Amino acid sequence: MKIALLGYGKMGKTIEKLALEKGHSIVFKSTLESSEGNFEAAEVAIEFSSPEAAVENISKALQAGIPIVSGTTGWLDKYSEMVNLCEKRNGSFIYASNFSVGVNLFFSINEYAAKLMAPWKEYDVSVEEIHHLEKKDAPSGTAITIAEGILKHSDKKDWKLNTSEENTLNITAKREEDIKGTHIVSYNSEVDTISFTHQAYSREGFAKGAILAAEWLKDKKGIFTMKDVLSI
Ligand SMILES: NC(=O)C1=CN([C@@H]2O[C@H](COP(=O)(O)OP(=O)(O)OC[C@H]3O[C@@H](n4cnc5c(N)ncnc54)[C@H](O)[C@@H]3O)[C@@H](O)[C@H]2O)C=CC1
Numbered sequence: 001m002k003i004a005l006l007g008y009g010k011m012g013k014t015i016e017k018l019a020l021e022k023g024h025s026i027v028f029k030s031t032l033e034s035s036e037g038n039f040e041a042a043e044v045a046i047e048f049s050s051p052e053a054a055v056e057n058i059s060k061a062l063q064a065g066i067p068i069v070s071g072t073t074g075w076l077d078k079y080s081e082m083v084n085l086c087e088k089r090n091g092s093f094i095y096a097s098n099f100s101v102g103v104n105l106f107f108s109i110n111e112y113a114a115k116l117m118a119p120w121k122e123y124d125v126s127v128e129e130i131h132h133l134e135k136k137d138a139p140s141g142t143a144i145t146i147a148e149g150i151l152k153h154s155d156k157k158d159w160k161l162n163t164s165e166e167n168t169l170n171i172t173a174k175r176e177e178d179i180k181g182t183h184i185v186s187y188n189s190e191v192d193t194i195s196f197t198h199q200a201y202s203r204e205g206f207a208k209g210a211i212l213a214a215e216w217l218k219d220k221k222g223i224f225t226m227k228d229v230l231s232i
């Protein structure tokens with residue numbers, strides 16, 4: 001599979017390494033400063049860039065008729081614009097706040113737990129995420145997806161960073177050196193805590209999932225999620 005990498009930072013480089021090991025080729029790569037290769041030769045584009053650059057990168061792929069896998073977080077206020085563009089161009093598009101298989105299983109466990117815990121009003125739920133110091137957005141895209149999963153089954157109306165409002169789901173975001181991505185959901189009562197954690201040890205899980213999504217998307221048309229890719 002011929003891949004264009006839009007964004008060639010920590011994730012782009014990890015994807016390149018794993019994609020080459022799987023026998024794929026990288027025909028184009030771009031950063032904020034420069035680009036090299038032949039974009040039009042790509043069979044699929046994978047974009048991990050920045051919140052400011054995602055919309056331009058996704059649009060560029062859709063305009064060129066190249067299926068696009070996007071993992072960049074922090075731009076989702078424009079998601080419906082990209083869906084409309086994909087429909088207009090009869091294109092192929094997957095966005096996921098987190099491409100790792102483990103986190104996508106965690107999303108399902110989270111929704112199951114939220115449903116189970118809904119009648120037990122003595123427990124108050126909260127979400128914590130911890131990431132490396134370079135991360136630009138907070139809360140993480142993954143924490144937002146987790147929060148949305150909880151809100152489907154909760155009396156809480158919305159989520160916010162660092163809130164103590166009773167009807168709002170609190171998300172705490174911490175930044176610490178070299179943390180690849182940790183997400184913790186806690187249900188706290190006066191007598192105990194139930195919590196579950198996903199901890200990424202490296203970026204390889206995210207990268208493997210993004211390559212899997214690209215392989216799956218390459219010959220399809222439409223707008224998909226990782227649930228479609230993993231059939232969960
Ligand atoms: N969905 C997922 O599974 C994951 C998502 N992410 C997200 O992916 C994004 C990138 O993460 P990292 O690689 O760690 O960041 P990074 O800062 O290491 O790399 C970002 C790259 O994007 C490039 N870039 C910026 N503007 C660009 C433009 N206009 N065109 C092309 N390239 C451009 C930068 O030059 C840099 O090469 C972040 O939003 C992060 O939250 C990160 C890990 C997993």
Ligand SMILES: O=C(O)C1=N[C@H](C(=O)O)C[C@H](O)C1
Nearest residue numbers: 073097098135140141142181
């Ligand atoms: O910026 C990161 O590094 C990560 N970003 C994603 C997010 O915002 O959820 C996924 C992962 O946690 C790593």
